[in-house]
Every structure is written in C-alpha cells, then in structure tokens.
Amino acid sequence: MKKQAVKLEHVAALAGVSKTTVSRVLNNRGYLSQKTIDKVHKAMEELNYRPNVVARQLYKQRTKLVGLVFPTVDNPFFAQLESQLDKELYLRGYRVLMGNSQNNPEREAAYLRQLFNGQVDGLIVGAHNEGIEQYRDTKMPIVSIERWVSRDIPVIASDNYAGGVMAVERLLERGCKHIIHTNYPNGLPSPNLERRRAYEELMRKHNMPAITYEVNFDITTEEKLKIFDRLFTEHPEVDGIFADNDTNASLIMRVAREHGRRIPEDLKVVGFDGANITQTLLPELTTIKQPIDQMAATAVDLLQQRMEGKEIHDKSIQLPVQLIEGTTA
Amino acid sequence: MKKQAVKLEHVAALAGVSKTTVSRVLNNRGYLSQKTIDKVHKAMEELNYRPNVVARQLYKQRTKLVGLVFPTVDNPFFAQLESQLDKELYLRGYRVLMGNSQNNPEREAAYLRQLFNGQVDGLIVGAHNEGIEQYRDTKMPIVSIERWVSRDIPVIASDNYAGGVMAVERLLERGCKHIIHTNYPNGLPSPNLERRRAYEELMRKHNMPAITYEVNFDITTEEKLKIFDRLFTEHPEVDGIFADNDTNASLIMRVAREHGRRIPEDLKVVGFDGANITQTLLPELTTIKQPIDQMAATAVDLLQQRMEGKEIHDKSIQLPVQLIEGTTA
DNA sequence: CTGAAAGCGCTAACAT
DNA sequence: ATGTTAGCGCTTTCAG
Numbered sequence: 244m245k246k247q248a249v250k251l252e253h254v255a256a257l258a259g260v261s262k263t264t265v266s267r268v269l270n271n272r273g274y275l276s277q278k279t280i281d282k283v284h285k286a287m288e289e290l291n292y293r294p295n296v297v298a299r300q301l302y303k304q305r306t307k308l309v310g311l312v313f314p315t316v317d318n319p320f321f322a323q324l325e326s327q328l329d330k331e332l333y334l335r336g337y338r339v340l341m342g343n344s345q346n347n348p349e350r351e352a353a354y355l356r357q358l359f360n361g362q363v364d365g366l367i368v369g370a371h372n373e374g375i376e377q378y379r380d381t382k383m384p385i386v387s388i389e390r391w392v393s394r395d396i397p398v399i400a401s402d403n404y405a406g407g408v409m410a411v412e413r414l415l416e417r418g419c420k421h422i423i424h425t426n427y428p429n430g431l432p433s434p435n436l437e438r439r440r441a442y443e444e445l446m447r448k449h450n451m452p453a454i455t456y457e458v459n460f461d462i463t464t465e466e467k468l469k470i471f472d473r474l475f476t477e478h479p480e481v482d483g484i485f486a487d488n489d490t491n492a493s494l495i496m497r498v499a500r501e502h503g504r505r506i507p508e509d510l511k512v513v514g515f516d517g518a519n520i521t522q523t524l525l526p527e528l529t530t531i532k533q534p535i536d537q538m539a540a541t542a543v544d545l546l547q548q549r550m551e552g553k554e555i556h557d558k559s560i561q562l563p564v565q566l567i568e569g570t571t572a
Numbered sequence: 573m574k575k576q577a578v579k580l581e582h583v584a585a586l587a588g589v590s591k592t593t594v595s596r597v598l599n600n601r602g603y604l605s606q607k608t609i610d611k612v613h614k615a616m617e618e619l620n621y622r623p624n625v626v627a628r629q630l631y632k633q634r635t636k637l638v639g640l641v642f643p644t645v646d647n648p649f650f651a652q653l654e655s656q657l658d659k660e661l662y663l664r665g666y667r668v669l670m671g672n673s674q675n676n677p678e679r680e681a682a683y684l685r686q687l688f689n690g691q692v693d694g695l696i697v698g699a700h701n702e703g704i705e706q707y708r709d710t711k712m713p714i715v716s717i718e719r720w721v722s723r724d725i726p727v728i729a730s731d732n733y734a735g736g737v738m739a740v741e742r743l744l745e746r747g748c749k750h751i752i753h754t755n756y757p758n759g760l761p762s763p764n765l766e767r768r769r770a771y772e773e774l775m776r777k778h779n780m781p782a783i784t785y786e787v788n789f790d791i792t793t794e795e796k797l798k799i800f801d802r803l804f805t806e807h808p809e810v811d812g813i814f815a816d817n818d819t820n821a822s823l824i825m826r827v828a829r830e831h832g833r834r835i836p837e838d839l840k841v842v843g844f845d846g847a848n849i850t851q852t853l854l855p856e857l858t859t860i861k862q863p864i865d866q867m868a869a870t871a872v873d874l875l876q877q878r879m880e881g882k883e884i885h886d887k888s889i890q891l892p893v894q895l896i897e898g899t900t901a
Numbered sequence: 902c903t904g905a906a907a908g909c910g911c912t913a914a915c916a917t
Numbered sequence: 918a919t920g921t922t923a924g925c926g927c928t929t930t931c932a933g
Contacts, residue, residue, distance in 0.1 A: 247633065247690065250910055261920045266912060274918050296689040297635065298910035301626045302925045304576065308669075316645055317655035317848055326646035329670050333679070338686070340637075341658050341668040350662070357667070360625040361576065361926090464852060493853045519646055523793060524822045524853040579926055590904045595928055603902050627926035631909045690910090 249290045258286035269294055309546065310358040312342040312351060312368040314460065319489065319518035320535065321369075324388065327539035328367060335547055337364070344370045346461035352377065359383060365550045367542050368392060384549030386542045391432040398559040399542045400434040406531040406564040407441025410485045410513040413529065413572055415449065417511050419483030422446065423474060425495070426487040428457040438487055438515060454478065458491060467491065471498040482510055483572070489514035489521040489530055496528075496571065511572035522567070529569035534562045578619045587615035598623060638875065639687040641671040641680060641697040643789065648818065648847035649864065650698075653717065656868035657696060664876055666693070673699045675790040688712060694879045696871050697721060700760065700789055713878030715871045720761040727888040728871045729763040735860040735893040736770025739814045739842040742858065742901055744778065746840050748812030751775065752803060754824070755816040757786040767816055767844060783807065787820060796820065800827040811839055812901070818843035818850045818859055825857075825900065840901035851896070858898035863891045 251269075255262045260279060267273045268283040286292075300306045309332050316325050329339045340363055344351035351370050355377045358366060365384040378385065378392050387398045414422050424442045427435060439455060446453035456474050458467055471494055475481065484499075486492035492514030496506055504510040514521075517532025541560055548555055580598075584591045589608060596602045597612040615621075629635045638661050645654050658668045669692055673680035680699050684707075687695060694713040707714065707721050716727045743751050753771045756764060768784060775782035785803050787796055800823055804810065813828075815821035821843030825835055833839040843850075846861025870889055877884055 247910070251912095252910085262911080263913080263921080264919060267919085270912085272913090276918060279918080293689045295630075295910050296686060296691045297626060297630045298690075298925090299912075300925095301624075301630050301910085301927090302912050304925070306626065311670075315655055316658070317652045319849060319853075322651040322849075323646045325670075326644055326672060329645070329672050330674065338683075339670040341640075341654075341670050343655060343658050345659065354667075357625060360622045361627075362625045490852055497855060520648060520651075520849060521853060523819055524648075524850060526826060576926070580928095581926085591927080592904055592929080593902090596903085599928085601928090605902065608902080624926050627909090628928075629909095630911090630926080631928050633909070 247295055249292050250295065251292075253290055254283065254286045254292050257290060258282045304361070305364050306362060307337050308340050308363045309337045310340045310342050310354065310363040310366045312344060312354055312358075312366060312370050314346045314370055315343050316341070319520035320516045320533075322520060323518045323535045324369070324539055327536050328543060331540050331543040335543065346370075365546045367546060368396075384546055386546045386549070388538060388542055389434055391434065395558075397545055397555060398434065399538050399545070399562070400559070401533040401538065401562045401564045403434050403437035403564075404441045406515060406533075407438040407485070408445065409564070409566050410438075410515065410531050411442050411445045413513055413566065414483035414485060414511055415445070417483070417507070417572055419511055420451070421478065421480045422451065422483035422485060423478060423481050424453070424455045424485045424487070425458050425471075425491050426455055428459060435487060438485075442485055458487075464494065467494055468498060471495050472501075475499065475502045475504075484510065484512045486512065486514050489516045489518065489525065489528060492528055492530065492571075493521075493525055506571050513572045517565075517567050527570045528567075529572040530567050532565045532567050534564070537562055576624055578621050579624065580621075582619055583612065583615045583621050586619060587611045633690070634693050635691060636666050637669050637692045638666045639669045639671050639683065639692040639695045641673060641683055641687075641695060641699050643675045643698075643700050644672050645670070648849035649845045649862075651849060652847045652864045653698070653868055656865050657872060660869050660872040664872065675700055694875045696875060697725075700762070713875055715875045715878070717867060717871055718763055720763070724887075726874055726884060727763065728867050728874070728891070729888070730862040730867065730891045730893045732763050732766035732893075733770045735844060735862070736767035736814070737774065738893070738895050739767075739844065739860050740771050740774045742842055742895065743812035743814060743840055744774070746812070746836070746901055748840055749780070750807065750809045751780065751812035751814060752807060752810050753782070753784045753814045753816070754787050754800075754820050755784055757788060764816060767814075771814055787816075793823065796823050797827060800824050801830075804828065804831045804833075813839065813841045815841065815843045818845045818847065818854065818857060821857055821859065821900075822850075822854055835900050842901045846894075846896050856899045857896075858901040859896045861894045861896045863893070866891055 251262045251265050255265045265283050267275055268280055311325055311328060313321050316322055332339055342354035359381060367386050369388040369390050385396045387396050389400050391398055426439045443453040456470055458470055484495050486495055492512050496512055499510050514528050514530035517530045580591045580594050584594045594612050596604055597609055640654055640657060642650050645651050661668055671683035688710060696715050698717040698719050714725045716725050718729050720727055755768045772782040785799055787799055813824050815824055821841050825841055828839050843857050843859035846859045
C-alpha cells in the first residue's frame, strides 16, 4: 500500500511542532500564536501539503456527501433537477454522488448498498423502482422527490392533481371533445398518477370517456412512437392530448403531423414538466410547469434538517404548478 | 464522535473469531474453512453488519470515485455525456462525484481543491474555465473532453473541423449565399473553435464574408435571443446559419420566425451536437451529431488506464461526426 | 487455516 | 499555547 506523499506528520516535523498543532492550524481551532500559525503555513506551502479528506471522513464519521438516486440525468426534468440539487447542496457544503439507476433495480440496489455503508450522509431519491426494502429499515436521512418510497420518507412533489385539472380544463376550454391522456402504467408508486386521476375525474364530470395510453418511462423512443401511432389509428376522433410529460407531448406532435393533423387546429396538446431545456427547444408547447428549482431547494432544506438530526414534522410537501401558455393548446 | 453501530469487531466477537478472519470472509481472501465462513456470515446477518467504505478507502488509499467537472448538467450535450460517463464508470466499478462548476471559476477551483485531497481516484473534465493551475502539477489521472487543459492531459474531442465543413457545405449545396456562424468568443481554449475555423476557410474559398456572432456559453436565454435579434437586423440578407450548437440553432429559428422567415425556404439552419434530448424534442433540425456516447466510453477507457498506472501514448483522440438530415437545411 | 499487531492520515480529549 | 495519546474501522504483513 503506497502511502500519501506528504502528510500532517511531515508538516509538523518541518515546522518543528506537533501534529496536533498542525491540525489546529488547518481547522482554525483552539489557541494558536501567530508565530506558530505562520510557521505551519510556511511548511505546508513548502511541502505542498494536501489534507487527506478520507482520513477526516473516517474520524468524523461523516462525508459531507449526498447521494442522488434517480433513473437518469439524460432527460430535461432530471437534468434540471439534479443540476439544481447539486447547486443547493454545494452551497451548504455538500458534494453529490451520482446514482443513476437507468431504471435498473439491480443497479439501484447496488448503489444503495454502497451508499448505506457510510459513503454518504444522506440521500435524495426519485428512482422509479419499487419494493426496494433497503429504504425501509435505515436511519439514513432520506428525502424523496415525486416518488412514494416508504412511510417515514418525506416526499416533495408538485401539485399534480391541480396540474392535471389545469391541463384538461385548458383543452376543454379550447373546445376539445375527445381528449386522450398518456401516463405510466397504473401501479407505479408515483404522485404522477394524480395527473391521471384529475383527467379521469374531469372526463367523468363531462361525460366523456377517459382513455389513457400507458407508456413506460424506460422504453425506447421508437417504441413510444409506435404506441402513439397506434393511438391515432385506434382513435382518429382524438382532438386533444394531455401528455404526462413534455417529451411524450413532443413525440405525439411528431406522430400527429405524420397523420396529417395540424396543431393546434386539428389537435391540441398540453404537456407536463416545463423544464428549462424543453422551454428552450420547444417553446411553443403549452404545458404545466413544475417548480423544479423550488422542489430541489425544498428537498435539500428538508434533507439538511434530517442530517443535522432535527425532527421533521412536515412529512410531505406539495408545490404549486403553473400553466405555460404556448401555441399548441 | 458517535461510532458506527456495528463493526468488524462485533461480528468477530459473535462468530468467535478474529477481526482478520471476518475481513477475509468479507473479501474472499486467503484460506478459510467452510465452517468459519458460515459462522461469520451468520453473525454478519444477525447483526446486519455493513462494512464501512470510508475505512477501506483510507487503508487502500483509493476511493473508486471519479470526479466529473463540467459546467452544468442542465443542457442536452452535458446531460447525455455525464449520463454516459456515469454508466461506463459504473460498469468498471467506479462511482461518480458531480462537480458542476456553473461556469464559476471559484467553484471549479473549490471542487478541484477538494477532489485532489484523496477524494477521487481520477478526474474527467470539460469545464470552460481556463488558467486553473491546479491541473498542471498533479499526478492525478485526468482526461479532458472537448477542452484543452494542459500539455499532458489527453483530450477526447469529436472531429470539429470536419463537422464544420459538413455543416457549411450542406448550406452551400442548398444554395445559401449569406451564411452566418455563431460560436464562443475567440480565446476560449476549446476544440469548438475548429468549427469556426472550418467555416471561415470555406467562406474564404467561396469568396464570401465570414461573419461570426459570438455568444458566450453562460449568458441567459434572453441575452442570447437579443444577440440573434440583432443578427437579423444587422444582416437581413442572411439565408443560412451554422450554429455552433443545437440550442443556439433552436433559439435562432425562433427569432427568425419572429422576423417572418420561413425555414427552410427563407433561411436554412444547421446545428451542432445532436444529443438525445435534442433529437427527441427537435427532430427536424439538421445538425452535426457528435458521438457523445463513444466520447464518454473513450474517455473512461483512457482514464482507467491512467488510474491503473499504465503509460498512455495517445495523447488526444478525435472521433468522427455525422450529418443528421433534418428539414431545416 | 487463523490471530496479533501495526498502520492508513487525521482529530480531539486530556494533560501540561 | 502546545504536545501526548488514543482512536475512527478496516486490511494486511507476519507468525504460528
């Protein structure tokens, strides 16, 4: 085992003091004479000393690291979310360990196994897999985003139900008579399903059939396109789409145009998410914007409280959404 | 300092063996009798033992962590790149420490300061800041992506010059007479400038004026829109745009439409990057696609070799790009 | 096949 | 104001 080139000991020797003193200088702790401080600083510079973070972590029993467990970062919503979480955590002195599960339960479990082993001080999760027991019996501080995990893990979510209502009402106001919805398969433990619930209730209220096309998060773009193609074949009467996320909204519009529909004349589309990247690349999309940055900030706030041992009472927090008026509906 | 609940020692005590033996069972090392193995496993389960990663890191002097230093992950190119790097590193047993600098030199320096302190085994960088000396005198394994950092750090880049040629030739073939380019300000140490060089050389060859609008990476969308608005005011004759990235291409098309230009009839646009998200949200864009996944894989290969102490001879690697035929040019 | 002991680099009582 | 000493939890020579 090759050792670290220069350590506390060497600095101490060169400065003619003890390791303790060097450590104290390093951390500005206790009483030091200015002379000693200078001596030590000089020695540190001369040796180009770099304190070993891992040794400190071991002693302190905390790493100042937070794990982020999400399906992927290659998606407008998660890209913005993880970016924002990183930013907020940085400000509080924490660094981020990425744990993108790629929707692979094994991978998620592997991450957790390692993360629970003293690797991180806390966890922010939003992966799609269910039934991972490890979340249950641990006292690791955890906060979840847009995903129900287990009883005592607080969830930060946007007001999906209200968002669903906004979306569908927009389509109704615009005169749609045949509205179709896309969402995950029922059964995934996600507040996302509130969007579907809102859709179904409004359809019932207006005596319209509720038709949901189920689109799994992790299938390929080609497969998704195929499903949407089927949608237009099976339901040529469709004149309004409430997509559960902007990416699907975009794919649907592509397929719709291939089927000769003009948007918004023949077909109106409302998406969901309103992430930065989407707003840049697809500004014409009418969508329900989630307060992603605020969700990140809230999650970090909550997590920090947990990591500092405070008891938390707000089990779950819901944040307001907002209709972005594009030209597609 | 509160200690870890259950450690090797406790397992050893319960199993009636020494710490050494437990460690050996844990790592499948040396000769063990099946009986001992079983005993130890049983004790570990009974106590729900979790080995402390940090202690192991300290002893081994390696963390199996790789730092990723990029400007942001909230952008189609970097989102895909970091996602892919994470995926590749995971397969090789490494985890990723995020270090998004937000184009803030202080933040980048802070990350590096910490990362060099034994926190990571290697670094993959692609941040935009220059003149950070820390990269120079370190023997930390580093690989760079699309960014020149210092002499002995290998760079993975796509063939930007060829891409620039492809883009401009496409516009010329389509009959453009007044082609304008966007890029970073000159002076940033990026292979990206090869795109500009290709543009300028082709313009010269065709006796056309080379006009580049300089757009900094980290200004707001509004500021970018303002620059592009100026572009159409100052150069109403423009009939072709070679944007240095797809996001700018998208913004330019938005502004162009506001100026009453039809695309591609009045204005042809070619972008650069061709990231997953862009291809999904903006499939109609004609663009030069970088082999992002391959760049990630190559970078990780190289880094792994460096981390394993192998000498590397390929200082820099260039990967081929590809024209994606959309409808915008 | 197993154990005792030393040590990875740093910090913090406790003592002076 | 500074030094001595005992760990943080794990791995690995070395000895048996």
